[in-house]
Amino acid sequence: MTYNRLKSWGFREVKTDNPKIINYEGLENKENKMTSYEIFPGVFIMYINLKKKYQAKASNSPGNTGFRIGFCAEGNYFTYINYAKILITTNEIFLGKAIPKSKMSYTSSHNTRAFNIIIVDKKIEKKDFSYPFIKSFLDSIKNIKDIGRVIDDKTLVSLAKELVQVLESCDFNLISLKSLELIYRISLLNSNSFKDTYYQSDSFFYIEKIEAYMRENLEKNISLDYICEKFKISKSSLTHKFMGKYQYTPMKYLSKLRLIRAEDLLINTDKSITEISLEVSFTNTSNFTRAFKAFTGRSPSEYRKKNKI
Structure with a gap:
């Protein structure tokens, strides 16, 4: 039934x-x-x-x-x-x-x-x-x-x-x-x-705008200083409010978004690993490979081989 x-x-x-x-x-x-x-x-x-x-x-x-x-x-x-x-x-x-x-x-x-x-x-x-x-x-x-x-x-x-x-x-x-x-x-x-990550904030809407900007600009070299300057917010305030909404510090969250995007590119495109690493703002392919393996448990090539559609 x-x-x-x-x-x-x-x-x-x-x-x-x-x-x-x-x-x-x-x-x-x-x-x-x-x-x-x-x-x-x-x-x-x-x-x-x-x-x-x-x-x-x-x-x-x-x-x-x-x-x-x-x-x-x-x-x-x-x-x-x-x-x-x-x-x-x-x-x-x-x-x-x-x-x-x-x-x-x-x-x-x-x-x-x-x-x-x-x-x-x-x-x-x-x-x-x-x-x-x-x-x-x-x-x-x-x-x-x-x-x-x-x-x-x-x-x-x-x-x-x-x-x-x-x-x-x-x-x-x-x-x-x-x-x-x-x-x-x-x-x-x-x-x-x-x-x-216990901090809670009433200004979630503003933090959501920052998260959306990060998500839409994964290929850019975005630093914490740049975000704070662009959105006119202090580092401590941004970090606490961001963690209250998204679990992680802004830069760690951005890193995870980039690696998730890399997963998608490995599965759904034929781009080389070097091209993908650049597209998610890693200028060094070796650093990208290490970060990707730490995140997924597999190297980019292993991940693609297992999951490629």
Whole structure:
């Protein structure tokens, strides 16, 4: 039997014989798949495997609010938590709120593999063996803002990658245990290990103009000084306000946009790697290759070979 609870997100829901497992299939692209596992009371993990580029607008579905751990093993996807624009990408783990709505969600390319662990704090059960570990995690992020936190701890990122491999195996027990390990290990982090981005600003519209300028001029040699001079804003004010809206400092965000653009050019054009590096403002191809591999886990040539349409 087919359900449409996630219709506004672009998926149809297909129940399985196991009430704790639900499969999802893309409405426009059937190659886009997701699987949700209820691994503990109030704790769910969604494995996302999108073969085709994805976009959904004004998504709003029946669901629970809570907290999430997000990670991309391959590709990148953007979403909104209320007015905060969130990037979930490779080599970083995102911690934030989970809400059943978003004004827009989209991937930057084909072939996105990711997961979201969703913890609905009102549904966890004290009698379940998982409770102490879940409670420890919730205590560590109870005051989190819409913009969330980003972790780039190498040990935890490696653990997240292992979880993706386990998700691909579809082994329910292993998925449950590996997810709980990640949840608990995150709770053990000292708060200084988080890249907190707690600043919130009422002048989001002005910051959105700056972000749009950066996004539309990826080929230009843009510096922080140049942006501040152009938009008549101090460095400290820009940095704090920008992080309150887009997670990252302006220059780190710009670097990620350039590398995402490079992904698109590698897949959808026949331009050389040197040409692409120049188009995204890298004057040195070696520096571009290093940055690209750090971002995606693959060199530009490897990435093109795997993803070229």
